[in-house]
Amino acid sequence: MTIMAATLSVSTEYLAESTSPTVHAVMWLSAGLALIFVSLRTYVRLYLKRVFGYDDALAIVAMLILVAYSAVTSVAASKGLGAHFELVAQNPQNLIDVALLCDIGEVLAIMACTLGKTSFAVTLLRIVVQEWIIRLLWFIIATMNLVNTLAAIFVFAQCEDPRHLWNPSIPSDCWPVYVFTQFSLFVGSYSGAQDFVFVILAWIVVWRLEMRKQERLGILLSMSLGLFAGAASVVKTTYLVALSQKSDFTWELAPLLWWAAVEDALTIIAASIPTLRPILQKIVPSFSSRPTDYQLKDITKSTVLGSRFRKIESSTTLKVGYSKQNSNEDGSVKSILERQGEGQSRG
Secondary structure (H helix, E strand, C coil): CHHHHHHHHHHHHHHHCECHHHHHHHHHHHHHHHHHHHHHHHHHHHHHCCCCCHHHHHHHHHHHHHHHHHHHHHHHHHHCECECHHHHCCCHHHHHHHHHHHHHHHHHHHHHHHHHHHHHHHHHHCCCCCHHHHHHHHHHHHHHHHHHHHHHHHHHHCECCHHHHCCCCCCCCECCHHHHHHHHHHHHHHHHHHHHHHHHHHHHHHHCCCCCHHHHHHHHHHHCCHHHHHHHHHHHHHCHHHHHCHHHHHHHHHHHHHHHHHHHHHHHHHHHHHHHHHHHHHHCHHHCCCCCCCCCEEECCCCCCCHHHCCCCCCCCEEEECCHHHCCCCCCCECCCCECCCCCCCC
16 A cells, blocks of 8 residues: 555655646747848848848748747647647647647747758858858858758658657558657757857857957847857757657657747857847947058959859948948947848949
């Protein structure tokens, strides 16, 4: 009796465990912060600077996908994600719903991650002039989109009948579990490495720009937030083993999914903060550079495809520094992310 009572007590406490509230909180906090920063970014690019580009569009789409991911995962949490399998199994339909929603969520998380990092890379392409960095960024963009797209496809392609993934009663031949798990580990590791590479490249590019030390450090620190995205990716990758632990998947998948949301949000925010400089200048006027600090540095005839294509007039050409003809506009250094031209021909 004593043993049975103790077992019953432990079992009750075990079934009562739930990380569902954490899932709700982390998902919506991540999506909310990304929404705020991307909205501010869009306002600056459309109305203050009028230099809206592909990187801005990618950031918006990534943010919208992250919101959709948060919604799907939140619904899964309301049906049992974050609770133990034994509790959710008391309603078999909830098990099916959680499994399906998690699969959909994984695809959305991968898409948000891919587009967020691509946005960051394209932002760097808009300010870089070193050809080796240009080629490296294009390599990262191409390989990142390739492996992440394959990962998204494999979520459902690993079984001949995808319905077996969320309803095991439907028979189907599937890949061995370790195949998708190992590929996911590779994708997660590669994704985390990209964040650290982006930060290093940002430091290389921005450090060479002609601007006040105070502003340079501020921009570098903001772009270095990608380090936190990389750290989140590392933590997320450690949870990928949950993909092969099906015995309690409703409990084990929860941390993986919320860390994926954290990584996506941090990537989007890190790519957006440097574009908010005009707003910071209005709040803290001392952040603006003095007109006599340095001369305008004009980065011209540089395209994202390299020197062999420089005969093409690209909208990614940048102007960095202080321009007297714009001194009445906001009394500040031109943003490193403001494109030259956009319908104008300034020297």
